[in-house]
Amino acid sequence: MNPRPAAEVIEDGLPIPRRYVAIFALSAGTALAVIDGTIANVALPTIARALSVPASQAAHVVTLYQLVLVMALLPLSALGDRIGHRRLYQSGQMIFIVATLACVFATSLPQLLFARALQGLGAAGALSVSSALIRAAYPARQLGRGLGINSMIVASAGALSPTLGGVILHVAPWQWVFAAPVPFALLSLAAGAIALPQPKTVLERYDYLGALLNAATFALLILGLQDLAYGRDIPSGILKLVAGVAAAATLIRQQSHAARPILPLDLLRQSRLAVPVTGLLLAFMAQMILLVSLPFRLAHRSGFTPVEIGGTLSLWPLTLIIVSPLAGMLSDRISNRLLGGVGMAITTAGFSAIALLPDQVSQLDASVRMAICGLGFGLFLSPNARTIIGAAPRTRAAAAGGLMATTRLTGQALGASIAGGLLALGTGDGALPAGLAASVASLIGLACIGQSRPGVS
Template sequence: MNQTAKPWPALWALVTGFFMILVDSTIVSIANPAILDDLQTDITAVLWVTSAYLLAYAVPLLITGRLGDRFGPKRIYLIGLVVFTLASVLCGFSGSIGVLIAARALQGFGAALMTPQTMAVITRIFPPNQRGAAMGLWGAVAGVAMLVGPILGGVLVDGLGWEWIFFVNVPVGVVAFVAAWRLVPKLETHAHRFDWLGVVLSGVGMFLVVFGIQEGETYDWGTIAGPITVWGLIITGIVVLAGFVVWQRLSRAEPLLPLGLFRDRNFSLSNVAITLVGLSITAMPLPLAFYYQIARGLDPTQAALMLLPMAVISGAMSPFIGKLSDRIDPKWVAFMGFSIVAIALAWTALWLTPDMEFWMLLLPNALLGVGITGVFAPLGSSATRNLPRAQAGAGSGVYNMTRQIGSVLGSAAITALLNARLAAELPGFGDGAGGLGGEAGAGGLPPQFVDGFATAMSQSLWLSVVGFAVGAAVVLFFAKPRVTVAWGGPQPTGAPAADRPPVTAAEQ
């Protein structure tokens, strides 16, 4: 454990910036119609505003986690914060869709530099028996930020204009920089040999897979240009990633991805579970937003406020759930969290009818907030609890990368599912979700279409129900956490440094 007298102020400083980058993952979706109109562009170009951020965020995460190990998490975090804040200014002043897309990609790269460092610092400044409480705060920030994004976006777009969803990052970024500079300790670095071939293979493979999944619907899952097809890109990306794994196994140099991390069952299962969380949470807001705004005629701010009970309850309960994860086996906390979320979403899906009272829909939404509190903290603490100190950055990079890949899969899957259910329930109406516009976008959906439209949204929400239900089954296989001592003690010998577990109480 790093000898810092004030780990909690350091954590608060880090999560300020972490909150900002997660809000930006969801805040843009509600501003897309305003951007479309103001920049006089088309829907495909507007979708790239989100796609560029997602791609630039997801692809470098494995690399940026290792950069924190090599050069220090504080330094890499501050660099990423500067990049993100300056890119936000450029986004706000963008006068064309091309400049906005480029600035969003730069934002995503800044976010990729920052994200792994938050978990790495938690892992290194908190002892294992206190890490659940720290992850509780981290989980509260992650959960609330993803819910606050649409609410804040609706208020800013309605009141000041879409540019302010980016300008609002500037004062937050300045405060976060000063706080991190003063409160986050400088942690020891590790003289890793940098695996450049691993960097190229992982980056190229990730880009091809993410691009193929994200843009598959744009090209109707067919030809992109000449002999290049969507499935060809995805398959090539998978082959390159398989080559990356083989290289990590065979390379005699220090690997970019220490495969020994996956010998810990909880680390491996936490990555599976957080992928399902990323998929399900990304898929959840779109059918809800369409239902509230198009089927029920609410404006963006009113629709976003329907998520308020979930955000408030999640933010209030997460620190307490984090402490609970330190006292009991986090497997059971996670199982209850996943199960409650699945039940709440199923309840919501069954009640998405054209005449359901709005106040009644707040009830499953509040239950959803209770469940979300039991997801992030136990997963984060289970993933990092047994990680060797020198691999904290690499491990957190993998964990955040899998969450982001889950988000990409969720985005692609919910788009395809929405289109399929709209085509089935409303044959001949528009062109799926992408064909909605004009009167529909303004809440003027013709009465004869309302019932079928609401049914399609209800059916699409079951993707998230299934994702959380499968996650509940996955966490049941977690092993009981090992009892560990502070990292300052001796490490067991006879294994490579990358693969050594923390010292157990019995070994000490």
């Protein structure tokens, strides 16, 4: 058994060239989690046919992965503080590789779902401490640049994923779609073993009850909302929501007296962190309201083909790839809240432009409006992340990173549920979803600009 790595005292970032190797390891690890979370979408029809299951059941291959991520991020970030961030990061990638082998050899839906849950757990292990490792790798004056590069990697992997999945399906069986991120895991493991920092660990007993309550809270609330939004089982959805609220109340009461709570109430009590975290939740909620509903609008009202819809939607991540690193560098020099407020103002304009989209619209026109949304979102994300990670105490960097990732996924789940509900009501393929997203974005922008005023903490 390998000895436990010795903790390092990291004053202000890693020295060069070790920093660059660590950045490569973190970028590859981020790419694997993003690709694995989205690449399966392309293969769902093929999986349904191959395993002889309904499309609704095959969709669990994607939703289960996302659900495990939401349930596990905060408990694993707390575990990383105790066993070491580098150790957890690389252990998560090893679990991911083992789970991928299980996906490749799966011959039934239950086997595949078990393997996907394990993949989600491995990805959560890496993502839960990635922001803390980024903060340790970069000097404080360049933290925004580091987070901007990370956002660019997320956008690039998200844009690459559908095309990569399609190519693999064209030349290989569907099982190999799940193996696509493995090279990223192997590269990250090799580079990380050389360069990733090992910050000091915390010698405290792990809160198993808090971890269980946290997982139960997010699982019950998200599953309940999805049941109600899609009209699958209303009584069951209500029961899950009630149980989720009860679990949340118990969790908050149990965590309120902890010095280092798994649910980071100590961070959320600070307005300088609570406001950007709330903004992040609402931003991703607005994003998913638009992205889930817009394909139906473009198909039903504008007659776009699937290829045209995909090309239009791709302008959002493609714009993020360019904007995110630039916004990160700007956030190291000017007010993060002011920059985020400007970003949300542009996003509001983009959402409003899409709400006003005429039925007879060209793909170029629709794509330009999506690019405006991506421009504003990119200007918001990196400064927002810098505010959250930079304001948290260094000893709570993993908790802040886990909170950010959990907030993003929760916002996406809420937004998808709202969009699904609007579609079920017959109003989801019109201007209403984009108008609702614009209203949410405008509130975030006003809050950011209000917080940026002198004297506002």
